[in-house]
Amino acid sequence: MVGRSVPAVVRALDILELFGHREALSIPEITSLLGLPRTTVHELVNTLVQRSYLSPVPDHSNRFRLGVELFHLGSTYAERLDIAREGQAVAAEVAASCGETVHVAVLDGTDVVYVAKIDSTASVRMVSAVGRRLPAHCTAVGLRLLASLPDERLAVLFPLDEKLEGLTRRSITSPRTLRRRLAEIRSDGLAYDNCESNESVCCVAAAILSTGGEAVAAMSISVPIVRWNDKRGAELASHVRSGADELSRRLGHRV
Known part of the structure; x- marks a missing residue:
């Protein structure tokens, strides 16, 4: 039986899946692509960075790429x-x-x-x-x-x-x-x-x-x-x- 999905987890996975087609993205770009509130994207991206699923692009701290934990x-x-x-x-x-x-x-x-x-x-x-x-x-x-x-x-x-x-x-x-x-x-x-x-x-x-x-x-x-x-x-x-x-x-x- 498939249980109820958790919206926050679904959104976090949606963010990660965007990087399957793009090397790096900014929070405004993620917000636009997914149609989510900017504050929600900001919180989710920060969490993913803290857990090493995303990492800031060197010299471009406002852009992010996939992190080492996914590797x-x-x-x-x-x-x-x-x-x-x-x-x-x-x-x-x-x-x-x-x-x-x-x-x-x-x-x-x-x-x-x-x-x-x-x-x-x-x-x-x-x-x-x-x-x-x-x-x-x-x-x-x-x-x-x-x-x-x-x-x-x-x-x-x-x-x-x-x-x-x-x-x-x-x-x-x-x-x-x-x-x-x-x-x-x-x-x-x-x-x-x-x-x-x-x-x-x-x-x-x-x-x-x-x-x-x-x-x-x-x-x-x-x-x-x-x-x-x-x-x-x-x-x-x-x-x-x-x-x-x-x-x-x-x-x-x-x-």
């Missing part, structure tokens, strides 16, 4: 499209090489969203599926992505005085324990899920990096606990590192 959003959107497409292809290669289930996921707030999945040839019940969300702190992919965030962001997402949701009896439910776990992941570069999202499954995950070196997604390999041991874990860690590196290369990162 950031557009780049993120493009990267995620590439991640879904390329991630499925690379996940298939990794799954073929190791015979286990492979996932690619992105972080969205305190959740991970799975954008690619290749199932193992063996029959294993997994709680994941493309498009599904899970609490990030309960999954290897989520832990690896959370480890890439600055402490300031983690403090906002996981206040120390709030207990975390668990999916199994082994899930992390303490924000302080989560902080310690993330510090270990930063040091090692890999994240492990020891039956924390599924009582019967272990996972190992590595980060997927963008052109600028940011962790934009993570890849994991999942294996039933009956097939998990130190030797197998080391083998899968090597596979997931190689797969994450390959997907990073396809996204433009120089490994």
